[in-house]
Amino acid sequence: MKSSFWLPVINSGTSILAAMVLFSFLGHISSTTGIKIEDIKIEGVELAFVIYPAMISMLPGSNIWAVIFFVMMILIGIDTIFATFDFIMAFLLSEYPIIRKKCRLEIFSLILVIGSFIISLIFCTRQGIHVFQIFDNYVCGLPLLFMVLGNTIILGWKFNLYKLD
DSSP states (O other): OHHHHHHHHHHHHHHHHHHHHHHHHHHHHHHHHOOOGGGOOOOTHHIIIIIHHHHHHTSTTHHHHHHHHHHHHHHHHHHHHHHHHHHHHHHHHHHOTHHHHHSOHHHHHHHHHHHHHHHHGGGGSTTHHHHHHHHHHHTSSHHHHHHHHHHHHHHHHHTTSSOOO
16 A cells, blocks of 8 residues: 555656756756747657756766666666566466466567567667657557556456446
8 A cells, every 4th residue: 555655656756856857957058058948849759868968968977977877777678678578478368368378488478579579670770760759659648548548448347347327
């Protein structure tokens, strides 16, 4: 119960802190360069890989902060991959129990890893950043909200959490 309360609170707190640091730095850039804050259009990947490194380069001991920042980015990426892989594997094993009977868990994991690798090769092409931006703009927004809403309705119906009269 405690972790279900504190995890979202800490997550929101760190997000608010990061936003305050980012927007104060953008205000600093605006005042030093004379560009209006409305004219600074930075979003998406540029926030993590352009603005934060530029901000870190202005700090004292910037080399140490840069190493810490990029190690943090790598660890966040690895953690996201582990969490996503674990979710997909748990979902498939619980939805299709025949997989456990037909295949060893290690072999099934290897099949999922190879399949994910082949699918993700599209991001490593020359147009990979454009494909990433398409995914970022059109997959992670409103469609994700409708998927979660549909998931909530379907699971509620499947487990009889509400009655449809």
